[in-house]
Amino acid sequence: MGHAYRAVGWNRQKKIYDRTLGLGLIAYLVLFVVVGLLRWPEHSEETLALRALGTGALLLLHVILSIGPLARLDHRWLPLLYNRRHLGVLMFCLALVHGVFATVYYHSLTDGNPVVDPLISVLSANQRSDSLAHFPFEIFGVVALAILFLMAATSHDFWLANLTAPVWKALHMLVYVAYASVVLHVALGTLQGETSPVLSGLVGVGVVWVLGLHLVVGWRERGLDRPTTGSPSAEGYLDVAAVDELKDGQAKIVTLSGDRVAVFRNGDEVSVVSNACQHQNGPLGEGRIIDGLIVCPWHGYQYQPRCGRSPEPFTEKIPTFRAQVRAGRVWVHPTPLPAGTDVEPARIGAEA
Amino acid sequence: MIGPLRARHRWMTTALAVVVPILYVLILSSRLEEHDEGHGSVAPVNASVVEGEFAGRAWRADGRLVFLPDRDPSLPDVLLYWSAVGPVGEDLPANAHLLGALDGDAPRSLAGPPAAGGHLIVYSLGHARVVGTGPAPEEAD
Amino acid sequence: MTETQAKWFLIALGLYLALGLLFAVPFLLKGAAKIDGDAVEGSWGFKLLILPGTVALWPLLLSRWLRFDAAPVERSPHRDAAGEGR
Numbered sequence: 401m402g403h404a405y406r407a408v409g410w411n412r413q414k415k416i417y418d419r420t421l422g423l424g425l426i427a428y429l430v431l432f433v434v435v436g437l438l439r440w441p442e443h444s445e446e447t448l449a450l451r452a453l454g455t456g457a458l459l460l461l462h463v464i465l466s467i468g469p470l471a472r473l474d475h476r477w478l479p480l481l482y483n484r485r486h487l488g489v490l491m492f493c494l495a496l497v498h499g500v501f502a503t504v505y506y507h508s509l510t511d512g513n514p515v516v517d518p519l520i521s522v523l524s525a526n527q528r529s530d531s532l533a534h535f536p537f538e539i540f541g542v543v544a545l546a547i548l549f550l551m552a553a554t555s556h557d558f559w560l561a562n563l564t565a566p567v568w569k570a571l572h573m574l575v576y577v578a579y580a581s582v583v584l585h586v587a588l589g590t591l592q593g594e595t596s597p598v599l600s601g602l603v604g605v606g607v608v609w610v611l612g613l614h615l616v617v618g619w620r621e622r623g624l625d626r627p628t629t630g631s632p633s634a635e636g637y638l639d640v641a642a643v644d645e646l647k648d649g650q651a652k653i654v655t656l657s658g659d660r661v662a663v664f665r666n667g668d669e670v671s672v673v674s675n676a677c678q679h680q681n682g683p684l685g686e687g688r689i690i691d692g693l694i695v696c697p698w699h700g701y702q703y704q705p706r707c708g709r710s711p712e713p714f715t716e717k718i719p720t721f722r723a724q725v726r727a728g729r730v731w732v733h734p735t736p737l738p739a740g741t742d743v744e745p746a747r748i749g750a751e752a
Numbered sequence: 753m754i755g756p757l758r759a760r761h762r763w764m765t766t767a768l769a770v771v772v773p774i775l776y777v778l779i780l781s782s783r784l785e786e787h788d789e790g791h792g793s794v795a796p797v798n799a800s801v802v803e804g805e806f807a808g809r810a811w812r813a814d815g816r817l818v819f820l821p822d823r824d825p826s827l828p829d830v831l832l833y834w835s836a837v838g839p840v841g842e843d844l845p846a847n848a849h850l851l852g853a854l855d856g857d858a859p860r861s862l863a864g865p866p867a868a869g870g871h872l873i874v875y876s877l878g879h880a881r882v883v884g885t886g887p888a889p890e891e892a893d
Numbered sequence: 894m895t896e897t898q899a900k901w902f903l904i905a906l907g908l909y910l911a912l913g914l915l916f917a918v919p920f921l922l923k924g925a926a927k928i929d930g931d932a933v934e935g936s937w938g939f940k941l942l943i944l945p946g947t948v949a950l951w952p953l954l955l956s957r958w959l960r961f962d963a964a965p966v967e968r969s970p971h972r973d974a975a976g977e978g979r
Binding site: 505618 | 764771776826827850853855
């Protein structure tokens with residue numbers, strides 16, 4: 401980075417995003433409780449509030465998990481990705497209130513220690529773990545909440561910089577474990593009592609949607625990760641593309657040295673950089689060159705094409721690659737150069 | 753994402769796409785079986801009788817406690833507790849142990865009490881008072 | 894989990910988090926700025942936002958602070974192949 405950290409980097413777009421989100425959520429919670437009171441008079445307001453919070457968090461989790469693969473399928477979803485972390489923190493807050501409320505409501509009726517006893521009760525109330533349908537559902541809620549806490553607590557850019565993007569990403573990938581835990585929490589909890597096929601059907605559709613979407617996108621992309629083959633030139637360069645394939649200001653993504661590489665065309669120059677943005681490892685090759693700088697499609701981080709460095713005062717830098725243009729083809733040396741190494745761009749039309 | 757994480761992401765989502773739906777279907781189908789059993793079942797003659805607004809019968813089966821309500825008095829948020837001592841008026845005794853939630857007049861199979869003897873207490877969270885009580889059933893031989 | 898196991902688990906967790914809270918005070922006042930230049934002029938809102946993570950991940954931050962590490966550089970196949978971080 402290269403500027404002092406603030407709590408939240410709000411701008412006009414993010415404010416609109418957050419306001420829409422907040423209002424939508426309040427409307428959902430109020431509507432759930434009001435409709436619930438009319439439809440299920442046998443339930444208390446507390447139970448309905450608890451379920452409003454739980455279902456709200458579950459719905460948001462589905463939305464959050466859909467944004468990533470949808471943005472891979474169609475770039476028009478990218479604006480939602482831009483502020484996904486705010487969605488995540490909000491979802492965690494809902495889940496936390498749900499968890500605390502449930503613990504207090506269901507487990508604090510004994511008059512011992514008001515803090516410790518309910519927690520012990522949550523963890524030990526159901527001791528049967530040898531039968532599928534009777535497995536304690538509380539523990540899955542606790543596991544999911546713990547993971548979501550770690551994610552929300554490390555959502556600030558300070559953590560991205562200090563854990564590094566790959567470690568941060570690996571930590572945040574635990575969201576899939578949290579998702580599985582939440583599904584089990586719901587199936588072993590509420591759905592044991594609420595036997596309506598509509599409810600179990602809705603959760604089932606959610607599971608198929610989220611996991612199916614990830615499967616489709618993940619396997620569709622596998623082709624991009626196949627290493628570039630072909631016989632290297634005398635200096636060890638590999639043929640990666642025809643010049644005509646490269647659109648001005650855009651990149652072709654290929655795989656070299658075990659990871660993706662972005663081959664950018666900037667006017668009649670070709671520059672090659674590692675595809676992962678240093679901020680959050682966003683796919684630079686899916687971004688564009690604007691005002692002479694590569695712009696990451698995820699959060700707008702910028703890099704100079706020839707040296708892979710962010711413009712001053714920012715300090716991010718990414719590995720670069722040497723390139724040549726010969727006989728209408730782009731050749732790239734597969735060995736990356738240390739991040740920030742300046743490389744003379746290959747020139748289209750200037751070839752021997 | 754960098755290559756190795758993308759690969760991990762791929763196998764992680766693939767594994768979950770197989771495991772989660774299977775577990776989900778298994779959990780829901782075992783739930784259906786249990787309810788079928790419950791609806792067809794009749795309380796054994798030695799079942800404990802729980803009396804009060806929310807009356808029913810309770811017995812031990814296979815380490816668990818089965819509770820069969822007599823009818824559904826439509827009380828909000830009914831929970832079943834076990835306690836070594838009986839209730840004091842309409843209040844739960846200290847250290848009452850939560851066994852689980854009851855659901856209308858559907859039979860419920862819940863975790864067994866943590867110790868022998870003691871009492872079963874039916875408590876309505878919505879009304880914050882005890883609505884039924886009886887002796888805890890002993891494990892059948 | 895039995896009640897005894899649950900009790901011990903909660904005691905251990907409580908102890909870990911209490912130590913984290915103790916660590917967070919000097920870390921947010923001084924330590925964060927030592928390991929990350931961008932935190933030198935970090936706002937109070939920023940400090941409040943990284944407080945929960947500091948309480949949860951304090952052993953990691955403590956070891957970085959003790960070694961006076963600058964912000965680490967990520968590991969990736971390309972950076973490894975370019976000989977970074979060796």
